[in-house]
Every structure is written in structure tokens, then in C-alpha cells.
Amino acid sequence: MGKDVAILGVGMHPWGKWGRNFVEYGVKAARDALDDAGLQWTDIQFVAGGATIRNGYPGQVPAATFAQALGWSGAQVASSYGACATGAQAINTARTQILAGLCDVALVVGADTTPKGFFAPQGGERFDDPDWLRFRLLGATNPIYFGLYARRRMEAYGATEQDFARARVKNGRHGLANPNARYKKAFSVEDVLASPMVSDPLRLLEICATSDGGAALVLASEEFARKHTTRPVKIAAVSTVTPEFPQTVIEMPNFSTDSAAGSQVPDTPFKDSIAKRAYEQAGLGPEDMDLAEVYDLSSALELDWYENIGLCKPGEAERLLNDGDTTIGGRIPVNPSGGLSCFGEAIPAQAIAQVCELTWQIRGQAEGRQVEGARVGVTANQGLFGHGSSVIVRS
Amino acid sequence: MSPQKPKKPAVEGWFDMDEQKPRLVGSRCAECGTVYFPAEKVFCRNPRCASSDLPEVRLSTRGRLWSFTNNCYPPPPPYVSPDPFEPYTVAAVELEAEKMVVLGQVAGAGVEDLEAGMEMELTLDTLFEDDENEYVMWKWRPVAA
Numbered sequence: 195m196g197k198d199v200a201i202l203g204v205g206m207h208p209w210g211k212w213g214r215n216f217v218e219y220g221v222k223a224a225r226d227a228l229d230d231a232g233l234q235w236t237d238i239q240f241v242a243g244g245a246t247i248r249n250g251y252p253g254q255v256p257a258a259t260f261a262q263a264l265g266w267s268g269a270q271v272a273s274s275y276g277a278c279a280t281g282a283q284a285i286n287t288a289r290t291q292i293l294a295g296l297c298d299v300a301l302v303v304g305a306d307t308t309p310k311g312f313f314a315p316q317g318g319e320r321f322d323d324p325d326w327l328r329f330r331l332l333g334a335t336n337p338i339y340f341g342l343y344a345r346r347r348m349e350a351y352g353a354t355e356q357d358f359a360r361a362r363v364k365n366g367r368h369g370l371a372n373p374n375a376r377y378k379k380a381f382s383v384e385d386v387l388a389s390p391m392v393s394d395p396l397r398l399l400e401i402c403a404t405s406d407g408g409a410a411l412v413l414a415s416e417e418f419a420r421k422h423t424t425r426p427v428k429i430a431a432v433s434t435v436t437p438e439f440p441q442t443v444i445e446m447p448n449f450s451t452d453s454a455a456g457s458q459v460p461d462t463p464f465k466d467s468i469a470k471r472a473y474e475q476a477g478l479g480p481e482d483m484d485l486a487e488v489y490d491l492s493s494a495l496e497l498d499w500y501e502n503i504g505l506c507k508p509g510e511a512e513r514l515l516n517d518g519d520t521t522i523g524g525r526i527p528v529n530p531s532g533g534l535s536c537f538g539e540a541i542p543a544q545a546i547a548q549v550c551e552l553t554w555q556i557r558g559q560a561e562g563r564q565v566e567g568a569r570v571g572v573t574a575n576q577g578l579f580g581h582g583s584s585v586i587v588r589s
Numbered sequence: 590m591s592p593q594k595p596k597k598p599a600v601e602g603w604f605d606m607d608e609q610k611p612r613l614v615g616s617r618c619a620e621c622g623t624v625y626f627p628a629e630k631v632f633c634r635n636p637r638c639a640s641s642d643l644p645e646v647r648l649s650t651r652g653r654l655w656s657f658t659n660n661c662y663p664p665p666p667p668y669v670s671p672d673p674f675e676p677y678t679v680a681a682v683e684l685e686a687e688k689m690v691v692l693g694q695v696a697g698a699g700v701e702d703l704e705a706g707m708e709m710e711l712t713l714d715t716l717f718e719d720d721e722n723e724y725v726m727w728k729w730r731p732v733a734a
Contacts, residue, residue: 314665321600330667331599331716331726332692333660338679341658349656349705393658394700439636440623444655444681444690449627454688456623457635 203231219408244304277577281545369532371562
């Protein structure tokens with residue numbers, strides 16, 4: 195196709211609540227990715243870093259931070275931030291450098307150290323920041339928005355709390371053998387429904403935690419890759435789309451949707467457009483996918499994603515889940531890694547970790563959670579302030 | 590807990606401080622008719638409209654409940670939680686004329702009292718208080734209540 199870049203190496207630092215400096219996680223992930231690629235750090239020409247807003251200045255200039263920690267080598271760098279979609283921005287920065295012929299081999303790194311509990315906005319009195327205002331004026335935490343979407347599924351499609359719990363149970367089983375997962379515990383539907391309510395109808399076990407972790411990729415041109423491997427896994431598409439106006443679904447951190455009083459609502463709603471753009475780039479469709487990694491910030495959001503990435507029509511996600519289609523061994527396994535249910539969220543690393551998982555799956559190295567015959571997969575993710583993220587990985 | 594504390598809006602200029610007739614203060618593009626809340630005063634965000642004429646408007650005070658949820662745990666600052674913490678409910682209400690959804694906490698009802706499609710109306714209620722003032726916010730409440 196001429197638009198693919200090769201994934202030569204992948205690496206992760208296990209997710210957890212380690213409480214150490216985020217740089218340590220990023221360096222560990224980067225070294226693992228370099229080892230996996232059979233390359234030296236000094237071979238890397240370009241570093242793309244996914245930023246974090248919670249770790250001071252070094253977190254906002256992560257590409258240079260990791261380059262310094264790995265040992266200044268004169269590599270060119272770029273750091274970017276896109277909320278939960280940060281990792282996809284970093285991947286796309288490295289990918290476009292390679293596709294433009296400006297470099298042959300690049301390192302992508304994201305890592306985070308997170309506080310306990312709810313994600314909170316930055317401090318101070320900031321009446322000009324919608325993220326600060328939504329906490330101040332509404333107490334609208336992230337789970338509040340997740341709860342609104344979950345209740346909407348119940349009202350619109352007749353989804354039940356049991357359906358949501360079953361998504362959590364499935365992911366819990368998927369993640370049991372994943373060495374990088376933070377939570378390796380199987381839960382029953384009853385366990386999930388017995389956990390405390392956080393934002394009705396979502397319970398503690400159904401809402402993703404905040405985690406420490408790090409993930410890295412070594413990306414290369416196809417020409418460079420041919421000298422190092424006979425069977426590279428490739429990135430066929432990266433979508434980092436924003437919404438089209440008017441965005442009529444309420445979204446973090448906003449107080450309201452766009453108004454549709456002055457213009458036509460777009461044919462494709464924002465969340466549907468995220469993977470759609472990636473499919474268009476790759477010349478593939480949802481029917482071609484063997485597996486998917488989606489952003490289950492809540493159990494119910496996983497079901498929304500089935501529809502948003504085109505695995506089924508609106509309102510059919512519960513049936514897909516309950517028929518076992520999205521379980522490993524089913525027609526289209528979703529979140530074989532265990533997803534955010536088993537990882538929690540390490541924001542700048544998460545979209546990169548999704549690509550690590552697809553790479554291991556397509557190489558046949560996902561021990562204990564392998565999707566048989568996996569050849570092509572899609573990731574999906576969304577960051578607040580209007581960031582879409584979707585990557586297609588294929589053999 | 591003196592009831593005599595002065596009442597102040599929790600945010601300036603987003604709503605009328607009139608307990609009898611509370612209204613949300615938005616803006617409306619004179620060119621394309623798009624409504625903004627909070628008010629957009631400088632440029633229309635419709636990509637097919639280059640207008641910067643955005644007069645202030647008052648939004649509808651009633652709408653239909655699109656979805657709702659609650660928070661059972663104290664959120665982090667800058668939310669000011671009472672001690673002991675009281676769970677609160679948040680509603681997403683669809684305004685027909687403006688073709689938009691506006692969030693708000695719910696006054697006088699919990700999730701058990703709510704159902705999508707219910708008619709909701711705007712009200713004012715205390716969000717929090719400190720030693721000097723009582724801070725007031727818009728909230729939604731079921732019309733029937």
C-alpha cells in the first residue's frame with residue numbers, strides 16, 4: 195500500500211500503583227521495545243513522547259525527558275498531548291515522520307504516574323478552564339459522564355445492569371494471564387453487582403481505575419524493517435479525528451452539547467467517525483477485523499464501542515456480548531488484553547499499550563489470551579476535549 | 590449556619606440570579622442561528638458560518654430528560670463537598686428549541702425519581718457556602734415535583 199509502517203518492537207512496564215517516577219516506567223518500556231526490535235537506543239533517529247499533565251514539566255516534554263534518561267544521542271524529538279488519545283498522537287507523529295521519509299526508525303513512548311482516586315483537574319481558581327469548572331459547578335467527575343452514557347443505553351436499548359456486569363466479567367477473564375495487567379482476578383456477575391455504586395448504574399468494579407504504567411513501540415519504514423525481520427507487523431492506519439460540528443452528544447468536559455439549531459447534524463456521529471477514518475485509510479472494514487482493543491472506561495462504554503467501531507448495529511451490542519462473540523474464541527474478540535478493566539488507565543501510555551497488545555496477538559505471542567489466527571485488529575479510544583484515536587494493525 | 594448570608598452566583602454571568610424566573614444566559618448567532626451555552630461572544634463555531642455577531646439570549650427553561658446519574662462518593666476539589674458528604678444527581682436535559690443538551694445537578698429528586706423523557710425545569714439552588722456567602726447554581730428539577 196505504501197502507507198504502512200512496521201512495528202519492529204513493543205514493550206511495556208506492568209500497570210499498577212507503583213508510586214515511582216513515570217520516567218522509570220517509560221525507560222523500562224522503551225528498553226524492552228528496543229530489545230524486542232533487536233536495536234540499540236543509539237539507532238533511534240526520532241522520539242515521539244506522549245505527554246502527561248500530572249508529572250510536572252518533565253511530563254509535558256516527555257520525548258526529551260525519555261531521550262535524556264536513555265542517554266542524549268542527538269535524536270530529534272516531538273511531544274504531544276491529546277488527553278486519553280495522547281498515545282495515538284505520538285504514534286502518528288512518528289509514523290508521519292517515517293512515511294515522509296524524514297527518518298527510518300523511531301521510538302514512541304508514553305508513561306504516567308497517577309494519584310489515587312478520581313482524576314482531578316489542575317489546581318488553582320480557573321474560571322476560564324471548562325475542566326476545572328465542571329468539577330466546581332457540577333461535581334461532574336469522569337464517572338458522571340460514564341453514568342450518563344450507561345443510563346442512556348438502558349433507556350434507548352433496554353440494556354440492563356447485568357449486561358454491563360457481563361462485559362466486566364468477560365474482560366476480567368481475558369486479563370487473568372496478562373503479565374502487564376494490574377488486576378488479575380476473575381469476578382462473577384454477582385461480585386460486580388455487589389460492588390458499591392459509584393455513578394448509577396455503574397459500580398466500583400465497572401469503572402476504570404487510574405494506574406501507573408508505560409508502553410513503547412519501535413516503528414520503522416518498510417525498507418528498514420526488511421533488513422531486520424522477515425515478518426513485520428504493520429500499522430496500516432492511524433485516526434486522530436476531531437468531531438464534526440455540531441457535536442450533539444454530551445462529552446467531557448463540557449456543560450452542553452453543540453446546538454443543532456443552525457446547521458445539519460453530521461451523517462456520522464463523532465464516536466462512529468473515529469474508527470471509520472482508520473478503516474478508510476487502511477482500505478478495510480469492520481468485517482475484516484479479527485480482534486479489537488477498545489476503551490472500556492466503564493463496562494457500559496465497551497458496549498457503545500462495539501457499535502461505534504462497526505461490529506454491530508446500534509442496540510445490538512448486548513446480544514453480541516451475551517452470545518460470546520466478543521469473548522476469546524468468539525467471532526470478534528474484544529479486549530483480549532483484559533482492557534482497562536484489568537489495567538486501569540495510564541493516560542499517555544494507554545493507546546500505545548493497545549497497539550502492543552494487537553502486535554503480540556498478531557505475532558501469536560499473547561500467551562494465555564491468544565486470539566487464534568489473529569491477522570488484523572483495530573484499536574479505539576477517545577480523549578476529552580474532542581480527541582479520537584484509532585489504529586489498525588495487521589500482519 | 591445563618592440563613593442571612595448574601596447569595597452569590599457560583600459563576601458570574603452564566604444565569605440570571607432571579608429565583609422566581611431563573612434563566613440560563615447564552616448567545617445566538619445572528620447569521621446561522623446556532624445557540625451557545627455558556628455564551629460564545631467572539632466567533633460562531635459553525636464551520637460554515639463566519640459571523641461574529643452573537644447577541645445574548647435566554648435559553649428555554651424547560652426540556653426533556655436525556656439521561657441522568659449520580660455521584661455516591663465525594664469528588665475532588667474544586668468541588669466543595671459538605672461534611673458529611675451528600676450524594677448528588679446530575680441530569681442531561683434536551684432543550685427543543687435550542688436543539689442542545691445542558692447538564693445540571695438535580696434539585697429535590699434522586700435517580701430513583703427520574704426517567705428518561707421526563708419534563709424538567711430550571712431552578713436555582715445552593716451549591717455550597719463558606720463563612721461569608723452562599724453560592725448559587727442553576728439546577729434541574731422534575732416539573733411534576
